[in-house]
Structures are given as structure tokens and as C-alpha cells.
Amino acid sequence: YFNPKRVPYVPNHLLDFVTRPLEAGRGHVLKCFIERNRVGQNRLSPVYTLLVEVNSSSGRPILYCRQKATSQFSSHFVFSLNKEDLFLSRSMRSKQFLGKLRSDTRKMEYALFDQGDNPEDIDSDCEIDDEIRQHIRAQLCIIRYHNMKKDHPRKMEVIIPSINETGTGYLEWRPITRDQAMETLFSEISEKARRIADKFICMHKRETQYDPLSSCIVDFRSRATCVSVKNFQMVHSQPLDQDRYREAYIAAHPGYHYDDEGTVSVPQEHVLLQMGRVGQNCFNMDFQYPLSMLQAFAICISRFDSKQK
Numbered sequence: 001y002f003n004p005k006r007v008p009y010v011p012n013h014l015l016d017f018v019t020r021p022l023e024a025g026r027g028h029v030l031k032c033f034i035e036r037n038r039v040g041q042n043r044l045s046p047v048y049t050l051l052v053e054v055n056s057s058s059g060r061p062i063l064y065c066r067q068k069a070t071s072q073f074s075s076h077f078v079f080s081l082n083k084e085d086l087f088l089s090r091s092m093r094s095k096q097f098l099g100k101l102r103s104d105t106r107k108m109e110y111a112l113f114d115q116g117d118n119p120e121d122i123d124s125d126c127e128i129d130d131e132i133r134q135h136i137r138a139q140l141c142i143i144r145y146h147n148m149k150k151d152h153p154r155k156m157e158v159i160i161p162s163i164n165e166t167g168t169g170y171l172e173w174r175p176i177t178r179d180q181a182m183e184t185l186f187s188e189i190s191e192k193a194r195r196i197a198d199k200f201i202c203m204h205k206r207e208t209q210y211d212p213l214s215s216c217i218v219d220f221r222s223r224a225t226c227v228s229v230k231n232f233q234m235v236h237s238q239p240l241d242q243d244r245y246r247e248a249y250i251a252a253h254p255g256y257h258y259d260d261e262g263t264v265s266v267p268q269e270h271v272l273l274q275m276g277r278v279g280q281n282c283f284n285m286d287f288q289y290p291l292s293m294l295q296a297f298a299i300c301i302s303r304f305d306s307k308q309k
Contacts, residue, residue: 002030018293027269036281075103112141156205197248224276
């Protein structure tokens with residue numbers, strides 16, 4: 001497991017830590033838990049706190065999240081290292097504001113952005129050079145849910161940008177137009193085939209062969225103690241597109257384990273993220289490389305919001 005004492009305290013170092021791939025590499029799991037506060041003023045818009053598990057009975061708060069009441073049709077969550085940012089307008093937030101998670105109107109697809117500017121707010125007559133592009137928001141993660149009534153082999157899928165050459169961050173996706181967005185490129189993956197195989201890391205929710213209670217014991221190794229539709233595990237996967245693309249994707253990511261098919265007791269190093277309920281408002285969250293803490297937290301937040309489990 002990842003030693004929680006290695007999580008930085010200096011604000012700038014902590015910001016880098018939560019937005020970069022977990023530095024220990026594959027197989028080193030960081031144990032965390034999420035606390036949900038929906039008491040009083042938080043009843044309609046709960047505050048979620050992500051804590052690093054220090055020992056079996058205590059944790060250190062790291063990240064905070066809250067839903068903004070901006071639209072009755074889609075969801076909008078903000079993330080920050082500073083809890084006060086959750087209650088402020090964008091212009092008033094601190095430098096510890098990290099980004100936002102937005103859903104589509106059906107709450108079937110979620111996109112995680114950093115704290116950059118919305119390209120739609122840029123003057124249409126303005127020529128976008130490299131300097132302006134660096135201030136445009138980057139896409140960090142796409143989460144997709146599929147209709148439970150339809151025969152789709154994966155009920156929940158996640159894509160994140162691939163790791164950069166130095167291994168310290170992610171390839172940047174700063175789309176200017178909708179057709180450049182990560183979710184659009186992913187939808188068209190079968191057309192782009194080999195040219196884009198090394199640009200994404202893909203994951204999906206594994207399906208269990210056990211009843212919900214047995215799954216808590218066997219699949220989650222007791223990191224989930226309550227039966228809940230929110231419990232899930234993510235494993236690495238190759239896209240379900242054409243064979244040519246699958247071959248290219250496996251060549252780009254040769255070290256990963258693919259498509260567990262819901263087999264018994266997947267080894268720990270193959271579970272990239274899991275969330276398991278342990279109380280009415282408490283959920284264990286464990287993750288590892290190549291995910292960042294921010295990405296892992298955002299994926300879990302989508303589980304609280306989406307109607308598709």
C-alpha cells in the first residue's frame with residue numbers, strides 16, 4: 001500500500017500530488033474514504049470530503065466537493081483543496097480550486113475539467129495562440145454510464161488521457177471546439193484506429209459473480225461492509241471497437257490486465273479504483289496509478305449523482 005505519510009502538506013506540493021498520477025506506480029494502493037455531509041444547509045447540496053486513511057479510525061482531509069445549483073437539467077460539481085471555495089463564485093475562489101465535474105442532461109456522461117477557462121467565453125474574433133490555449137480548461141476524465149435496460153457489456157466506462165513521456169503527468173487535452181473534445185474523439189475511435197490508440201487509458205466497471213453481500217467480502221475484501229448500488233470496482237480495459245484498434249491499444253499499453261470478465265477475486269494490482277460503502281454517509285475509496293486522486297474522487301462523485309448504477 002501507498003504510505004499516507006508521503007502525502008505532502010505544503011499547499012503547492014499537495015496540489016501537484018492530487019492532480020498527477022499516483023507516483024508510487026502500479027500495485028501501490030492509496031487507501032482513502034469519503035464522508036458525505038447532507039445536514040442543514042447541505043441537505044440539498046451535500047458536501048463530500050475525501051480523507052486519506054491514516055489508520056483504521058482516523059483520516060486526513062485532502063479534497064472537498066459540492067454540487068453547484070446552476071442548472072436543473074445537468075449537474076455541476078466543484079473540487080478544491082480549500083473547503084471555502086465550494087461556496088464562492090468562480091472569480092472569488094482561491095488558487096486551491098482544482099476544477100469541476102459536469103454531466104450531460106441525462107446524467108449518463110460526465111466530464112472532469114481543470115480550473116482553466118471555458119473556450120466558449122473567448123472572443124470569437126480572437127486568434128487562439130499557444131499562450132491563450134494554455135489558459136483554456138483541460139479535460140481530465142470522461143465517465144460514461146450505459147442504460148441498464150440495454151444489452152451493453154459494460155455498464156460504466158472511464159477514459160483518461162495517457163501518461164506523458166516523463167511519467168509525471170497526463171497528455172494535455174484542451175479542446176477549443178466540441179469536435180475536439182475527448183468524448184467526441186472517443187466516440188469516433190473506430191475511425192481513427194491506430195493513430196489515437198496511445199492517447200487514452202480506458203477502464204470499466206467489473207461485474208461480480210456474487211450476490212451483493214458476498215461481493216463485499218470476496219470482491220472488496222471487506223473494504224465494503226454495506227450492500228449498496230454505489231459500490232463498484234474499475235479495471236483496465238481495451239475499447240470495444242474494431243479489432244484493428246484493439247490490437248493497437250494493446251500494443252500501446254502492453255503491461256495491463258484486460259477484461260476480467262467478472263472472474264473470481266481479481267488481484268489487487270488489477271483493481272485501479274474501488275468504492276465501498278461502510279456507513280450511511282461513509283464510503284471507502286482506494287485507488288492506484290495511473291489515476292490521480294482528483295480523477296478517482298470525481299469518478300466516485302459521479303456514482304452519487306448518476307441514475308445508472
